[in-house]
Amino acid sequence: MKYSVAVVGATGNVGREIFSTLENSKIKIENIFAVASQESVGKEVIFNNKAIGVNALEGFDFTGIDFVFFATGADTSREYVPKASKEAKLVIDLSSHFRMHKEIPLVVPEVNISSLKLAKKSHIVANPNCVAIPLVVTLKNLHKFAQVSRIVVSTYQSVSGAGKKAMDDLYAQTKNRLVNAFADDNNREKTAFNVIARIDELVESGYTKEEIKVMEETKKMLCSDIDVTATCVRVPVFVGHSMSVNVEFSKNISVNEAYNILNKSDGIVTDRTSEYSYFTPIDCVGRDEVYVSRIRQDVANNILNLWIVSDNLRKGAALNAVQIFEKYIESYL
Secondary structure: OEEEEEEEOOOOHHHHHHHHHHHOOOOEEEEEEEEEOHHHEOEEEEEOOEEEEEEEOOOOOOOOOOEEEEOOOHHHHHHHHHHHHOOOOEEEEOOOOOOOOOOOOEOOHHHHHHHHHHHHHHOEEEOOOOOHHHHHHHHHHHHHHOOEEEEEEEEEEOHHHHOHHHHHHHHHHHHHHHOOOOOOOOOOOOOOOOOEOOOOOEOOOOOEHHHHHHHHHHHHHOOOOOEEEEEEEEOOOOOOEEEEEEEEEOOOOOHHHHHHHHHOOOOEEEEOOOOOOOOOHHHHOOOOOEEEEEEEEOOOOOEEEEEEEEOOOHHHHHHHHHHHHHHHHHHHO
């Protein structure tokens, strides 16, 4: 069959990546619509070498649309996803709004694809946080071997996670710094040659909303009994999130066992060609897989340290959403 698809937030980083990923999908698309805010009307996106004009979200008619991707903020998804779900077979929402709703599945196909059946009733599925996705992909089969009891994750997140403007700011700030024209503008976050130990808003507990997303979503997808704590940091990298993960298991896992398990896991690439081998964000840009290296045993028993990198615009967002789209058609249509 051929389907009609709409991508809301089509002109953003993730929206454009969804179009690119759909071009390589095995699912045949008969009609595809680019939808965004009123400010984007008049712009175009490319799909299969054809320019597609952008429609305004306000007033857009979802009648006849089979699948809708929402690459938007939580407020926009809160307002428009329920409207789209009344018409579409499935709405895949990449915002944070529906992720912790009990009746809405939060899905990573390699990890908890069976939960996708819940979307048959709601017609809505949530795409997880861009850190939670590679984290649970990495830990899924390790957790099967020896139950995970505690996770401590420190992230090094690229500016693309904050949108195109953040990428433009990093470029401009870097150029200005190199010519000694770094503006003293207190209204702009200085990401060039810097690290920012806060992503999203701080809450009363002292954690940020980004850290809470990582903690809560990991537990929802992997196991509610796991203790998870996170520190999320923005670094001056354009694309590619990294994380240092300290994982405590119910029993000891050797480094060799961990590599063997991960080498047999879907969507994982490892590197232990030498004790000095490790992946960087540059290695993962434009790639679909999650890259794991520098696995070490902690000084305490039953604990491993891992280094994980992935393209946050692909497996961390667009690719995972398209995989959900494909799996839903394969299993439920």
